[in-house]
Each structure stands twice: as C-alpha cells, then as structure tokens.
Amino acid sequence: MSAAAATVASRTEVPPALAVAWLALARDLRLAFRKREQLIQPLAFFVIVTALFPLSITPELGELRPIAPGVLWVAALLSSLLALDFLFRDDAQDGTLEQYALSGRSLTWLLFAKTAAHWVLTGVPLALIAPLTGVALGAPGYSLLGIVVTIATGTLALSLLGSIGAALTVGVKRSGVLLSLLTLPLAVPILIFGARATQLAIRNESFAAPLELLAAIVVLCLTLAPLAAAAAVRISLE
C-alpha cells in the first residue's frame, strides 16, 4: 500500500462492525414501528392458535393444564415461523440486502442485527403474551414468570435458527411452507427442551436443567447461525 493510500485509509473513520450492526438493528426497529399493524399479526395468530386447542379438545382447565406447555410452544413455534417470512423479504426486494452484502462490512454481524431485531419484534412480545394464554389454558400464577423466560429464550433460538432457512429461501416464491418444512425438524431440540422447561414451571418444579440445555442451544445458534445465514444470503443473491 502506497504511503498516500495508507494515510487516506487511516484518516477515514471505518466504523467497527458492531456499530454498523447497531445501526441496522435500529433501522429495522424503526421501520417496523412505522407499520405497527404488522407487528400485531404474529401475536394475534398465536392467541388464535392457542384458542383452537380448547375448542377442539375440552374446555376443562384441569384437562388443559397438562397439555398447556405443548400448546403454548407449538403455537409460538408456528407464529415465529410465519413471522420469519418478514425477516429478509422486504430488504431483498428493495435491494437493501444486496447493499449489506456488498458493503464490505461484516454480513454476519448485519444479519445478526436483523435477527435480533426480529426477536425483539416477535419473540419478546410472544413471550409477554404467553402468560395470558397460559392462564387461559390452566397455568397457575406462580408459573407465569417461568413461561415468559422459557418462551423468550426459545424464540431467540428460533429466530436465529430460522434466519438460516429464511436466507436460503429468500429468492423463492411462496416460500412460506418450504421455510417451515426446513426449519421445523431442526427446531425440535428447542421445542423439546423449551416445552419441558415450561412444563416444569407449571408444575412448580425447578426448570433449571432444561433451561440450561435450551440456553446452550441459544449460544450455539448465536455463534453459528449468523455465519450460516450470511453464507446463505450470498448464495441467494448471486
């Protein structure tokens, strides 16, 4: 590198990957809040699906309580999968995703930021609403905090894992079902540990063990999923 070029490079401020990622996160949150009606949709879906189970099985809370963890988790899983569609679609259509890939900044961090925004916009609200539906399914009061914690952790893992499938199918038309088919088998460990944790919480037993396993999956997803998603985005954009 010539002396002139070196001085130019040292003078221009190159924002670190983290700062750029933060900007991307803030952007996604701001854009989402402009279309607030869209944010409600996954939540409404979650509540409706949860309501379908008593309607199709029994109104007896005593009989619903044992299956409440399963119902909450399956509904959360399906809602998150539906919402994953929004993760990359708009940005892929208007070319922002391409800009991210070409920008020379770390695509991994940018995608992590988008996934984090997705979790804040869907997973966290789901986790906060889950206690209400949980009560409707017979969950006792002392378990509500446990429900929030377990579902929040699980949806974080789901957003991360789902970002890979979403990145792989970003160019595919009507990819909703395919995305679900790809992600659901991979999401089984999240479902197993998460539902077990919620179940123990409802039974007023310690749910540390499955929660720790779930947290381990979250850590694994945090480290690997954005990398895989970045590779997938690059493939989809070619």
Added chain:
Amino acid sequence: MTAFLRMGGYAQYLWPAYGIAFTVVILNVIWARRMLARARAEARRRVAVHGEFALRGEQA
C-alpha cells in the same frame, strides 16, 4: 420349508419387512439407471442442438 416360511409365527411381519427392504433396494437400482439414461439422452440432445462452441462459456 413351511416352517421356514412361518418364521415361528412372525411371518406376517417379517416377510413384508423383507419385501419393503428388497423393493427399496431394487427401486434404487432402477431409479439410478433411469436417471443416468435420461441424463445421457439430455446431454446427447444438447450436443446435437448446440454443438461444441455454443455450450462452452455462457449457458444458453
């Protein structure tokens, strides 16, 4: 011989199981050969239609 076929009473489960495994083994052989034949026919057609130079470089 009949004792062999009866398989100690498990015949109604055992022989269908072998049948399924055998069918899948044979099916895979047939599929693979058919797939190769089709790929060869496609390649032959491509060579006939496009010739040597059109195929090299950008795909039509």
Added chain:
Amino acid sequence: MTWTWFHRLGSPPHVYRLAERLTPWFAWPAGLLIVGALYGGLVLAPPDYQQGDGFRIMYAHVPCAWMSLMVYVTMATASAVGLIWRMKVAYAVAASCAPIGASFTAATLMTGMLWGRPMWGTYWEWDPLLTSELLLLFLYLGYLGLRSSFDDMQRADRASAVLAVVGVVNVPIIHFSVYWWNSLHQAPSVMKLGAPTIALPMLIPLLMMFLGFTLYFIAILLVRLRGEVLRRERSASWIREVVTP
C-alpha cells in the same frame, strides 16, 4: 503429488469415466455379500432365546437404518467439500445421495413399524430411534424440496449444501434431545436384542449386511453421479464421446 488424485476428482470427465469403470467392482461384491448375509441371517442363525424367529427382521430393518444415516453423512460431507473447495463434482455427489437416503429412511420407518408390532404390540411407538428416523426423513425431504425450488442448478447446489451442513450439525443435537425427551417418560425402549453382546452367528450376517449395503450404496451413487455430472457440464467436447454410443 499425493493430492493430485483429489484434484483430479474435480475434473468431471475424469470422474465420469472413473465412476463407469468402478461401478461393477462395487455392485457385484455388494450383491454377493447381501445374498450371503440373507442366507446367514434367515437360515443359518439359530432362533433367539427371547424373540424366536422375530429377530430376523433385524436383517431387513438395520441395513435400511444404516443406509439412512450413512447416506446423510456422505451427503453432508460432499456438500461441505463442495462449499469449501467449490467442486461441482462434490455437489453432484450430494445431489445423488438425497433420493437414496430418503427412500431408505422411509423403508427404515416401515420396517421398524413391522418389527415393533410383534415386539411392542403397536405399529408406532414414540421411541427415540423411530422418532429420530422420522425427523431424518423430514430433513431429507427438506433438502429435496429446497433443491427443487431453484431453477438454477448452481444455486440449488449451494443452497442445499448449506442446508445439509446445518442439518448434519443438528442431527446429533436432535438425537440427544429425542433420547432425553424419551427418557423422561418411560424406560428407554431397547430396539436392539436383549443381550448386550449378540451371538456370533447372529452378528456375522449383520456385519456382512453393513459391508454389503455400503458397497451397494457406492455402486448406486456412482451410477447417479454420472448422470448428475452430465447435468452440470457445459463443455460439450468430452460429453460427445461419452454419450454417443
């Protein structure tokens, strides 16, 4: 010097010709081993103490299960090789594996159900092995579905390769979680024979099956590989000599 064989494998015409030559060397030994194993398992091996003649279903079920797993690992490894070294041939290998693996996974489930009915009394049990196999089938179907959703072969190759690698990392995790889930609710159901060590006359046909099916898989793979290599080829020069009979 030692890696030239690897780099030559990147050359489609070389691979095509090599596959053509090698296929009978795998196909015939495979056939002999499988037939021999069948004889050993169905005729020679004595009836089991607990399961009578029922254990012989093992010689149909276990090779299918072995295939379903081995093929997935091969598919994922080939996908990784393709992604890392950008080898078209590696993607061709992965694409060849998928239909083979999916069909044998389905066969594993069906034969497993037929084994379960006399053993447990029901056609289906949510035991860890069958449940894992079911999830594996979904992984295969997802791979095939993703492939078919792309028109561009290259993009289909690369996208499904990422999925295969993500899947193979997930398989041990899925397996562990399913076993964990199963152990919460009942004693782990034992699909293997009761004794910790299988008697030799029962074991030998089983090992012959493993080897025979591995060779069989390679033979089928080599046939499909030739087709997949042809599909990915652009230069017509070597194709012409190879496909005009």
